[in-house]
Amino acid sequence: MSDVLAARFQMAMSLAFHIIFAVVGIGMPVLMVIAEWRWRRTGDATYLELAKRWAKGAAVLFAVGAVSGTVLSFELGLLWPGFMRYAGAIIGMPFSLEGFAFFTEAIFLGIYLYGWDKVSPRAHLAAGVMVAVSGAASALFVVMANAWMNTPVGFRAIDGSLVDIDPIAAMLGPASFPEALHMIIAAYAATGFAVAGIHALVLLRTPGSAFHRAALAIGLTMGVPAGLVQPLSGDISARYVARWQPAKLAAMEGQFRTERGAPLRLGGLPNESARNTPYAIEIPRGLSLLAYHDPRAEVKGLEAFPRSAWPPVAVVHISFQVMVALGGYLVLVGVWVMARAIRRRPLAESRWLMRAVTIAAPMGFIAIEAGWTVTEVGRQPWIVFGLVRTSDAVTPFTNLVVPFVAFTALYFFLGVVTAWLLYRLVAKSAP
């Protein structure tokens, strides 16, 4: 394995691991705050018990998220010093703000988790709100940094370095809004459905449990609206990609030829050497319509770009299909839930719905992993789109396969233990 490939794998693995915990860190405080707020409003102790049980799981997940996030901030330098040397001054602004957001999150998390008996109920709820707000703010800032890598603006590039930089303009580049919107909504959808799915699984065995019904309702209250609006933010993202990163869009769609009225492909397996995407169901003019809101619009195919500027097409295309398919499933389940809720039928009494929600539990997270694969692999071969190749940013330190294997083993261990602890917490709550 070449050093640059090992470094990419290590970074990808670290990001893929951390994103799960980061997403929980955005969504979970909202659920805990809703539960605690319901308890204060209704006086029903079920909600207090719920908030406390969720808080136990959250404590484990937050801790693993904090340490795996630290790993990422170090890996920027350990693996990509060329990138940081080039871009640190312009990309550091959102990271600095994220540092403060993370600080606020950690402080109020400590108060929330360990302060039940030490602060007033009102202050406790406020601490939960602070955790939720600063968690979302952290996500916003980190995604802004990534957005700059996709649409670098706010500087002039002269002789391999950046001059006349404007860090504020760089933070507010064209990708910032669509990426951040899509990510934060995804975090609420994924966490909401994951929590609802776990409680739906218990409800399949004990449909009458008031505790798990309450938990299911709160999970879906957050997950369903987020899941239903996500296609709209996806549309904003797709149109931004079409305009700013046409090679990425072509890879997402397996579109090799430049054509007017390009079809939308469902499925299919892109073949880079034959330059086609067989086995796909093609919806005529669908891509032109979705990407440009015009069925006859011209879509640039990969052939419009030099071969050396193509991302790995099959990985990007398949990841995109997976993300859309899973997001689509969440929309269907969301519609089902809404339909039952509007008719005021208890959700837990439909075994089929409980099965559907249970299946949805991991889907938001898999969709997020797939979506980030589209974003990051789709940006290749660039680390800063159009400016710096990933291979030019890697550290001169060699034998990078060693840290890659070591950190993979470490994260595998952490993942297994975390999953086991969460399983124990859920199993104990089941009657």
Add this chain to the structure above:
Amino acid sequence: MTPAVVVAVVIVIALIAYAVTGGADFGGGVWDALAHGPRRREQRALIASALAPIWEANHVWLIIVVVLLFTCFPRAFADLFIALHVPLSLMLVGIVLRGSSFIFRAYGSKRLAAQARWSRLFAAASIVTPLVLGASIGAIASGGVTRSLHLLDRGDSSAGEMMVQLALRSWLSTFDLTVGLLTLAGFAWLAAVYLCVEAKDDALRDDFRARALWTLASLVALMVLAPLAARAQAERLYHALMDQWWSWPYVGITAVAAAMSGWALWSRRFQLARLAAPAVVALVLGGWALAQYPYLIPNRWTIADAAAPPITIELVLIAVALGSIVLFPSLIYLMRIFKKEDAPGVPGNELTTDD
């Protein structure tokens, strides 16, 4: 002072804040490992309840240091992380295992065997991480980092030679290891002093008082030894620190602070000790920073040369100022909730009771 120097000062302050808060959390892990005597269970419970609400917040100081460094001094940051790849990776593994084993122990199985396994991991990670962090700082100060970077620039070493240079020779001189031990002893000492204040009964307090006094003795020995090692291996640092007009007054103030904290411990003025101990640590780190001024990496990057464009530095300083308005009241609020003098005893670990 130029804005770049101001940011460098902010970074040193953040590093000091990390040492006196997050560092003490690692020290807590050391005392978890060394818990003994009839009250060893109570010792461990006290450490766990002291750490639980605050360690994640304390840890963020390190993130702030890293982020400010790569934003404001990107070229020096890149060089540091190339030359210190191995120790910083080890430190990361230590940080990950310390945090996760601590939380796994608190929320996992309460069976003694499982608890003991996580305790061992927590203790080992709490010992290794400060050693490696200290050795890395030693390697910057002693010039090990600089030598590796010069060799890398020259490019006439074979890949294998370069690998050995970067992996082993950047950071393992006697001086670097002395600084590693100094860091470990300093963190353990801070923890012991803080735990004297946190302990709710006299017997437990005496346990940590004895530990604090012994650790202070070893710390003082290392504080004498480190300059001697520097004289041999980090000459520039030694002269920069010892040949200034402020050298002896500075050493004097540090010695007074150390003596005062020892006296405070001896005479059971624990609140005073809690103030004096972090002051000693701050003075030692501050001395290193002063000796190295104007260099970030000796003979490689001065603050001025490595600085990002002025607009970045200015924006970061604004962000730091605005962030502090939120941060410091929040931190004070956190500490007031959990570290009040007359706080009622945290019941062992609330989580153990309903298991």
